Amino acid sequence: MKILVCIKQVPDTTAKISIKADKQGVETNGIKWVMNPYDEFAVEEAIKLKEANAGSTLSVITVGPKARAVEALRTALAMGADDAIMVDAEENVDNLCTAKALAAAIEKEGPFDMVFTGKLAIDDQQSAVTQMLSELCGIPHANVVSKYTFANGNSEVEREIEGGAKEVLELKGKSVIGANKGLNTPRYASLPGIMKAKKKPVKDYSLADLGVDAQQSKVSYKEFSLPPERPAVKMIEGEPAGQTASLVSLLKDEAKVL
Amino acid sequence: MTILVNVEQTEGKVRSASLELISFAASTGKDVAGIVVGSSAKAAAEEAGRYGLQKAFVFEDANLDQYNSESHFACFSEIIAELKPKIVLSTGSAASRDLIPKLAAKFDSGFVSDAVEINLSGEDLTLKKPMYSGKCFAQASFKDSAIQFVCMRPNQLKVSEPKDANVDITEKSAPSVDLKTIVKEVVQGASKRLDLTEANIIVSGGRGLKEAKNFELLESLADVLGASVGASRAVVDAGWVPHSMQVGQTGKTVAPSLYIACGISGAIQHLAGMSTSKVIVAINTDPEAPIFQKATYGIVGDALEIVPMLTEEFKKVL
Incomplete structure (x- = not known):
């Protein structure tokens, strides 16, 4: 089977956030960038699914500024993904543009049998792309997933709702799964893994290649302030x-x- | 123009976070419509009417009591396509956070979640929302968005005084959907307490509690206060308590009136998740712990000793 994981690069959780002088964003100088923590659970689950299904391939994709974001792809490749798709985009594309770019890349590089994401990115904390991608690809989704099994082409998931309550869902056919903490324990990239990752293919796309215009972002953020x-x-x-x-x-x- | 509110309800009682949204929408002077689904939806619509809901689309159907991303989506899609609202408002509930972005994609529109302030000027919303789980805030606005979809954090807006009013109810039946998502089971949490994101008081514990079973001390304190119980990442990672209790950047962002941190040193990612709480109490053995920099009141001491005594003190006044 062909599996895809969508990831995002974000400032590390220990990063101290400061605001740019013009208040139009946060200061990115000196920030340590990492793979979004929830995406690590998504990558791990996708690797487990790949390993359980001989002959499967795992691709990883991100939408973001190539100069830095490609490092998050390298991390996923070092963990065990086979190839990567880098969609170069400026910092401030909104969730809908991101989801459109992902959906268009899936159309070009797919079809994929399963898609994994993190339940939210810890920067804007919107928790939107998983659900938007499901709509744009016309496949079901489950977000905040803490248990996952795949059998006979269908998925069974446990997702967290409120007050510690959980739902067990069955999703028929291909779907988008948004990983929560607790789904698994992500593996560390081993040294041989890191060496191998350097040779794994990374395919480049621009937003324009995918028919997406960043100017069509419908949500923008300004007037940043500290608490x-x-x-x-x-x-x-x-x-x-x-x-x-x-x-x-x-x-x-x-x-x-x- | 019309503002459409997702009116969430259980057994005919409207969720207070939805009443906040209805009260806000009514205060703008625009047309206020709502969608209400599930058993007793009609009774809930009537209650919502007393807070300013003018028109309600009611899907009174027990099959909609349990949230299903596909069946709820079908009901909402139908009404939004028909009504063409400029704004769709919803709460920060788990169901709402799941549903609303999918609708935004369908209607090729923008979406903002976890808003803590909302302002309407003409037909355009501006929203204040925390970023990096509260390490900073930003003002969100929409551009060329057919509809403005928003999920608002609970407890941010005033609920107006109810008045006698009639709501114009349109009864609908749920569109039939060839479901690819089947809800097989709902496992209730062990805790009967409010979800952390909605709690007014939170008692939270960290490494200073020494071992998992000492969370019982927090449970007793929470019982007296009617509080919910949270935890630091360290103790969640150690397996003492489930991840659903974690407060912080990789857990829940909370803003209760009172947050009591017991044996939590205050890692930056924990502080990010709770530092907008109105009053913060810190109890920690280390006087240099970063949690004291965010606290309103601090006690240097052993949480294992202080917490049970505090529970007894609260019993005297509550």
Whole structure:
């Protein structure tokens, strides 16, 4: 079978975010870029599916600025993907443009039997591309998936909903699966894997090659701001009995949150 | 122009996050329509009417009680195609976050999720939303979007006072769909507590609790406060509690009125997920822990000792 994973490169979770002087975005200098953490679960699940089905191939695709984003593809190749598709795009394409580019690339490079994504990207935290891709490709999707099995061309998934509740879904035929944390334990890229990844093919597309115009992005972000500074902490001194009694009265009478 | 609201309900009672959206939509003076699905949808539509819903498309059908991305999508697609709203508003519920972006793709329109502020000028929305799970904020706007699709975070808007009002109800039946997605089972969570994203008070634990079974101390505190229980990434990764309890950039972004962090040092990715909480209490043995920089009130001490005493203190006043 032919399997595809869609990934995104994002700032590392430990990155400190600062705002550009013109407030039109965040400062990208000095940021460490990594594969979106949820996409690592998607890559791992796709590799497991490939390994369980002899003769399968696994491709990985990203939409983003090639100069940096190609590194995320290399990471996925080092983990075990066979080939990669780099769709060069400026920073600010919106979710719909991204989904259109992915759908068009799937049309050109496919057909794929299964598509994996991460449940959301930790930068804009929209959680939109999985569902948009499902619509544009005309196949069902399941997002926030924490358990996955594939049998006879169909998928069975467990997805997390609210308050720790879970749904078990069956998806018939090809589908888009959005991975959540807990789905698996992503493997590290081994040194031989990293060496091999350098020789694996990366195919280049521009947005224009895929019939997508970044100017058609329908959502834009501006006026970036940092959260307001919080007032200095009030430390409650003393013995535990006195500390806890003071805290409760402060919450009740000063903060008025009880 | 029309604003269409996804009116979410259970057993005829409208979710308060949906009432927020209806109240906001009504305050704009535009036409306010809603879609209500599931058993008791009609009763819910009538309740929504008291908050300003003028027109309701009601799919009273027990088959729609359980969210299904395809069957719900078919109902919404039909109404949106017919009504041609300029704006579609929905909550931040799991079902809503799943459904709305798919609709946006169908109608070739833009989508913004997790908005915390919403403003309408003419026919154009601007929204404030957290990015990098609250490390910063940005203002989102739409361009050449036939419809503006938005999921709003709960507890951000005022619910208006209910008034006697009649809502114009149109009963619909769900379009038949050749389902490729079958919901086979729903497994309820062990916890009966509110989801972290909707909780007004959160009690959260980290490494300082020493071992998994000490989360029982937080459960007792949460019982007294009517709170939900969260956790740091470290203890989720250690397998003490499920990922659904994780607060932070790779877990849930939360903004309760009161967040009590017990034995959590405050890694940057955890702080990102909770630092917009109104009041933050930090209890930690290390006075240099970064969590104290975000806290409103701090106690340097052992959470295992402080938490049970705190539970007893709260019992006295609640």
